[in-house]
Amino acid sequence: MKLSKNQILLIFAGVVIVVVGFYLVFSNLRRSNVAVTANLEVWGVFDSEKAINDSLIADFVKANPDVAIIYKQKNPLTYEEELVNALASGTGPDIFMVKNTWIPKHGNKLIPLGFDNLPIERVRSLFPKVVESDFVRGDGTYALPLYIDTLTMFYNQDLFDKAGIAEPPATWEELTADLRKLTLFNQRGGIVTAGVAIGGSEKNINKAVDLLYLIMLQNKTPMITGNRADFARGGGEEAVNFYTQFTRSNSSFYTWDPTLHYSIDSFAQGDVGIIFNYGYQLFNIRQKNPFLRIGISPMIQKDYLKPVNYADYWGLGVSRSSSNPSVSWQFILESTTNQDVSTKYLNAAQRLPALRSVISAIPEDTEIGIFTRQALTAVSWPQVDPTENDLIFSDMIDNIVNGRATVKQALNQAETQINSLIIRRQGQ
16 A cells, blocks of 8 residues: 555654654663752742752752752842851751852852862863862862852943933042032032942942942052051042042032932932942842833943953862762753853843953953953952951941041051951951
8 A cells, every 4th residue: 555645744753753662762762760868958038949950950860860869949138147056056058159259258158169179270261260269279269150240330320311420430549520510409508419438338338348348458558468458558548538538528529328218219200420349230220210211331431541440259169078079060051151050140140241252252242241240350358257347337428427536547447457356367
């Protein structure tokens, strides 16, 4: 009997379905018969379980069927305390997310990857230089970044247009010139529209301390010399004086007040022309006001030919209490150094790239491109306790702004407090 063309196609399709079915059943049986030799637990903060499972874990487990991985998203407000307590009691994770400033404080809780497994030249070729500064020490690499975010300038396009400002400022000198056009006062001299959220403490400026750190670093302030804080001299006083002048009512650059609403809310409401923040805040601001016309521009520089930017990011590190450190590092390397895997994570978690290869592929004139290029010139500084550091600097700003101390007095007090903190940490 001669078969028609359609019958032949149907028979062929049936054979294909049977073969594929046998393959899938065999594959599943094969996987179900593979004994799990490593159970890994991963702790993180801002990234959801779905984002991590879909982008990092699923493919790794598929390629390594003898490995089982569970990711747990923790509350960022209690994460550090919960992590320290869990590691101390022996119930901590194998892998945990590490803040880029955490190594001086928590490096002793991590197993570094030796240079024989990951040469320092390889780290430098893969990531911007800030990663080496933050995560690499003399005995190896303590963590690797999932992404890198940087402080950037957000501005209200409508307020700029009303003030007749065609282009956003690129330097602090240009910004101070624009302030006179952006800042509006009422008849009593109170601020109605703030030109820029700068000069105050964390009480009403989100990331105020990071902004001050950046200005000090742009001013070449030696934050730490050896094992001692050294920022009260060498440009520190000039930087802090510059920062706090924007809150002095007798200053020609007066544009912010401690009584104003929180900077993120003020910007979303259209009451401030410029704020400085990280890329992740864009989503929050747009949720607060979807109709706000937000301009994004590179971070203000002291010298735009020699840019200095400030980094904020999280990486993955292996706990000293892990019973599977080799497999844990294998997972981290695959998650952070494989371009395809990294890109999948960035899309799932809505993050900015850390890999040089991904950074170079993004056009500079795009919204994401502005953030990514800044990672190449980003810096940070070693802090024995970042949370305490931020509190000390925020209090220092507050004391200056409210007239409780001069810039010099407040700086010296903050330096003494940081040095006391360093001594306490070294004794632990």
